[in-house]
Amino acid sequence: MDSGTQQPLEDLARQLLAGHRILLVTHQAPDGDGIGCQLALRLALRANGRAVTVVTPGEVPARFRFLPGATEIINWQSLGAAPQEALLREHDLIMVVDTHGLEMLGPVGDTLRRAKIPALFLDHHPVKGAPDPRIFCNPEASSTGEVCWHLLRRMPAAMSADIATCLYTAITYDTNSFKYLRRRAETHRVAAELVAAGADTDEVYRRVFASNSPGKVTLTAELLRSFQLEDGGLTVWVAIPLDLVQRTRSEPDDLRDVITYLLEIDGVEIAITFKERHPNLYKVSLRSKGRFAVSGVAAPLGGGGHAFASGANVDGPLERVRARVGRLVRELLDQQSGTPA
Numbered sequence: 001m002d003s004g005t006q007q008p009l010e011d012l013a014r015q016l017l018a019g020h021r022i023l024l025v026t027h028q029a030p031d032g033d034g035i036g037c038q039l040a041l042r043l044a045l046r047a048n049g050r051a052v053t054v055v056t057p058g059e060v061p062a063r064f065r066f067l068p069g070a071t072e073i074i075n076w077q078s079l080g081a082a083p084q085e086a087l088l089r090e091h092d093l094i095m096v097v098d099t100h101g102l103e104m105l106g107p108v109g110d111t112l113r114r115a116k117i118p119a120l121f122l123d124h125h126p127v128k129g130a131p132d133p134r135i136f137c138n139p140e141a142s143s144t145g146e147v148c149w150h151l152l153r154r155m156p157a158a159m160s161a162d163i164a165t166c167l168y169t170a171i172t173y174d175t176n177s178f179k180y181l182r183r184r185a186e187t188h189r190v191a192a193e194l195v196a197a198g199a200d201t202d203e204v205y206r207r208v209f210a211s212n213s214p215g216k217v218t219l220t221a222e223l224l225r226s227f228q229l230e231d232g233g234l235t236v237w238v239a240i241p242l243d244l245v246q247r248t249r250s251e252p253d254d255l256r257d258v259i260t261y262l263l264e265i266d267g268v269e270i271a272i273t274f275k276e277r278h279p280n281l282y283k284v285s286l287r288s289k290g291r292f293a294v295s296g297v298a299a300p301l302g303g304g305g306h307a308f309a310s311g312a313n314v315d316g317p318l319e320r321v322r323a324r325v326g327r328l329v330r331e332l333l334d335q336q337s338g339t340p341a
């Protein structure tokens with residue numbers, strides 16, 4: 001079975017096992033795919049006698065804290081500058097998962113750049129620019145979890161029920177329980193291997209997908225009352241005010257599902273949320289059902305992501321941000337008459 005990465009995963013397995021003390025890092029606003037891969041790699045590398053530290057830029061969302069090893073994850077932001085530098089000095093290799101650029105690592109990235117420790121990347125987000133031998137990426141894969149399974153098959157002693165649960169979490173998270181597959185049979189094949197290896201599928205469902213706090217449900221209910229349809233029902237958007245987030249005591253992770261509900265409205269092709277960071281800065285998130293490549297809206301705003309899931313931070317008051325995004329969406333709808341990207 002081909003892993004689909006441009007750089008052979010045998011090379012990555014060899015380079016990883018050449019490390020002795022390995023630091024595993026994922027992107028800011030860490031999610032189930034990144035954390036699942038980190039924890040799977042941690043177990044696999046430890047089984048091979050390597051010392052491993054797992055670091056996240058920001059807190060691990062509550063729903064992933066059941067994963068084996070999650071309590072040992074270090075939140076980079078909870079460390080001072082001196083402990084951060086000391087931590088880096090203890091490691092001889094850095095493995096970044098679920099992104100391929102240091103700029104997505106926030107403050108961790110700045111420190112890593114200065115530390116000059118060799119770094120490798122495992123990812124599934126499309127790579128722009130010249131090929132980089134340090135980046136092992138399969139943009140066809142559902143998730144980094146899927147790519148990680150292919151990597152671990154190339155390492156000794158790299159599968160166990162706990163590792164399988166971590167990777168199954170990564171894949172189910174990024175595919176929203178196998179809804180976003182784009183006819184890719186391979187994702188189901190890998191998932192079946194993970195179930196056969198002992199992945200606790202019931203626990204993953206319970207902890208990852210059936211664990212909404214009452215505050216999150218209240219927040220979602222309010223937002224589902226205030227959405228707006230535009231462009232003849234092709235586009236839907238909602239603003240997420242900071243005071244609502246604070247009032248419902250929602251974690252950042254609690255805000256992620258709203259856009260999925262909106263996208264699942266019949267007839268809607270593009271869903272947009274405007275998350276208020278402060279009154280003059282909004283995080284714009286865009287999702288597409290698959291006919292329009294919303295990366296074409298995020299890119300001119302200085303953002304990034306996948307064709308059908310992308311985002312950008314945009315300065316300005318809500319009305320101006322909304323107008324700017326609205327214009328780009330209408331251009332996209334006019335240009336692409338609904339053909340796949």
Ligand SMILES: [Mn+2]
Nearest residue numbers: 033098144174
């Ligand atoms: Mn991912």
